[in-house]
Amino acid sequence: MTSPGTPAAAPIRVVLVDDHRMFRTGVKAELEDTGAPLDFVGEAPDVDSAVKVIRETTPDVVLLDVHLPGGMGNGGVDVLHGCAGVETAAGQPVRFLALSVSDAAEDVIAVIRAGARGYVTKTISGTDLATGIRRVAAGDAVFSPRLAGFVLDAFGAAAGEIAEVDEELDRLSAREREVMRLIARGYQYKEVAKELFISVKTVETHVSSVLRKLQLSNRHELTAWAMGRRLI
Amino acid sequence: MAIPYDSTIPVPPAPVRLVRPRTGRWIGGVSAGIAAHIGVDVVIVRVVMVGLGLMGVGIFGYLFLWALTNEGEPGVAAPVPDARTARRSEALAYVLLGVLALVLGATALEHGGSLISTSFLFPIIIIGVGGVLAYGQLDDTQRGAWLGTGAREWRGVVRLVLGLLLVVGGMIALTSWGRSLTQLGGSLLSTLAVLFGVALIAAPYMMRVWSDLREEQAARARADERADIAAHLHDSVLQTLALIQRRSHDQAMVAQLARAQERELRSFLYGAQKNNHDSLSSAVADVCHEVEDVRGVPIELVATGDRSLDADGLALVAALREALVNAVKHGEPPIRVYLEAGPSGVEAFVRDHGPGFDLEEVPEDRLGLRHSILQRMERHGGSARIRRLEAGTEVELRLPPRQAATVPATPVPQPQEPQQPQQPQEPQQPRATQGES
Missing domain, CATH: 3.30.565.10 (Histidine kinase-like ATPase, C-terminal domain)
Incomplete structure (x- = not known):
């Protein structure tokens, strides 16, 4: 058991799933340049080999491309379904960080709802990606500004809908909305913390709670997202 | 001897191909097509056609021409009536045909087929006209309508119903030839039986044609899409890549090109939401x-x-x-x-x-x-x-x-704004x- 927050304890075991070899090599090189304690234990170019590799190596974090060939044709979502319940040697669930070039809301929402712990775009810097991997490994969520924007839209937060109680799944609480807004504005977690006078840990808690809502909510916009998006 | 191209020299008009125009037709558009082809007023052609038709030859000639000519728009030289008059003349044709069908039905009932049965020809004419009318539907509403991808127009429906009425009426007249009214019920029944049998035999074949058409249409749509994408990639991505290769020394330029291309491609792939300007x-x-x-x-x-x-x-x-x-x-x-x-x-x-x-x-x-x-x-x-x-x-x-x-102008109330409020617009x-x- 590695306690979250002490990343130096053991290198994070990472599997890279992307159908472009050039991209895999590039990401690996970039992450190695940051000097982050990462151990690349495997990589896979498509859904079926990804599921196999992940089941064999049981990594801490899988960097998962949203669009992949193979499987049922649903790309990253199929990998997530194929690896449901797989645990690492330490007994933690294998965690997934979606990495995508796609801005399409339905793709993002689909992988998050299938169980990914976060979503970042491929233009992310190596340092930010390393931080993201560490966060996901520790069980926290990683939101790109764009995902935060999606969330605000999907939960009607931009339209002023705010949950009365934090536990409400279909709406964001006022604090969660603030955190999402700051992330959408491009703030790092520690900047968000400073801005709201809370600790980074609290920010992480809020983001994780938003992730949970995103995964569990039955809100109509989340299920019929694409349609609603086009109607606007 | 080469003559340099001079755009002022008028190009001799291409001979007008014999096609059946989509507008201004009465039955199958054959007369209108002939009129456009030989450059005579369509009324004359129609009169001649009806005359020939009454003699019997015209019917077969008409059917022959109808079956062998394609539908299309004649060249600009043809006197194309404007849409409104065309529609009016079409409506007139329907009314005439409707009256014809009614008269036929009435006489058949009244005289027990004795009047019309004086000749084989008359019922055959009726059947022929009805058939052309009903099948003309195939031309008119394009394949899409038949495949259920387009809305069928009321005119198509009217055509189909009229055609069917004429065919059935003609067949009844034919089968009840020389018999009395009391036998009409029997002949109606046998006509229907024949029609049903034909339908039964033709149905599987029609279904196959139908599904083939569907497949073909889907394949064509896919091919079109592919061609579109290929064209788009050529216009955008390949051009940009070429530019990048030429200017590979200019890092800022390369980054900018890549970025602009990425954005463009993104909006092409996932976009269409930015059309509201x-x-x-x-x-x-x-x-x-x-x-x-x-x-x-x-x-x-x-x-x-x-x-x-x-x-x-x-x-x-x-x-x-x-x-x-x-x-x-x-x-x-x-x-x-x-x-x-x-x-x-x-x-x-x-x-x-x-x-x-x-x-x-x-x-x-x-x-x-x-x-x-x-x-x-x-x-x-x-x-x-x-x-x-x-x-x-x-x-x-x-x-x-x-x-x-x-x-x-007052500052917007911000109930959930924990940012430092001590800097009011300064x-x-x-x-x-x-x-x-």
Whole structure:
């Protein structure tokens, strides 16, 4: 058991799933340049080999491309379904960080709802990606500004809908909305913390709670997202 | 001897092919086609055709021509009637045919077929005309309508019904030839039995043709799409790649080209949501793209909510543009724009990650920009604020909700705004107190 927050304890075991070899090599090189304690234990170019590799190596974090060939044709979502319940040697669930070039809301929402712990775009810097991997490994969520924007839209937060109680799944609480807004504005977690006078840990808690809502909510916009998006 | 091309030399008109026009037809468009082909008035052709038809020859000639000529629009030389008269003449034709069918039915009932049974020819004419009319449907409403992908017009339905009536009437007349009215029921039954049998035999074949057509159509749609994508990739991606290879030494240029291409491709792949050009978010997106193109610095835009573009919105977009140019000039990437339009008004943030700046090194034009941002927003009942963060600068633009736009400019109430409220629209203060946050 590695306690979250002490990343130096053991290198994070990472599997890279992307159908472009050039991209895999590039990401690996970039992450190695940051000097982050990462151990690349495997990589896979498509859904079926990804599921196999992940089941064999049981990594801490899988960097998962949203669009992949193979499987049922649903790309990253199929990998997530194929690896449901797989645990690492330490007994933690294998965690997934979606990495995508796609801005399409339905793709993002689909992988998050299938169980990914976060979503970042491929233009992310190596340092930010390393931080993201560490966060996901520790069980926290990683939101790109764009995902935060999606969330605000999907939960009607931009339209002023705010949950009365934090536990409400279909709406964001006022604090969660603030955190999402700051992330959408491009703030790092520690900047968000400073801005709201809370600790980074609290920010992480809020983001994780938003992730949970995103995964569990039955809100109509989340299920019929694409349609609603086009109607606007 | 080569003659240089001279566009003033009139090109001899191409001979008009014999086609059956889609408009101005009565039955199958054969007469109209012939009229256009030989350049005679269509009325004359029709009179001749009817005359020939009554003699019997015309029917077969008509059917022959109908079966062998394609549908299409004759050349411009043909006297094409305008749509309204064409439709009127078509309607007239339907009425005439309807009357014909009624008269036929009435006489058949009244005389027990004795009148019309004087000749084989008459019922055959009826059947022929009915058949042409019904099958003409195939030409008229294009295949799409038959395949269920298009709306069938009422005219098509009228045609089909009339044609069927004529065919059935003709067949009854034919089978009840020389018999009395009492036997009409039997002949009706046998006619229906024959029709049913034919339908039964033809049905599987028709189904196959139908599904083949469907498949063919789907395949063609796919091929078209492929061709579209290929054309698009050629126009955009390949051109950009070629440009990048030529200018590979110019790093900034390469980055800018790649970025512009990425954006373009993205909107091609996932886009079609930016077609609404009078919404605030699309205007903001346009501005971001414009600055990005001109300056070659990537700008990330996140927008939630939207509203239509009014004068206030335009002011916000203009101020945002200034802020962006400012950020690109003096800040460092990543530069992010966040736009939120909701019931509590519009908020826009432009954030860069530059090292920040000292007041003394701020050149005159920046002060001017600041004024243009600030005053512009205030003129429209909004507010602007420039904040220094630990890493970078953030410009914040606000507009009040729309219904409150006429109310004197007051800061928008912000119940959930835990940011430092001690800087009410004073851009100099946060500058001076640098390092604070």
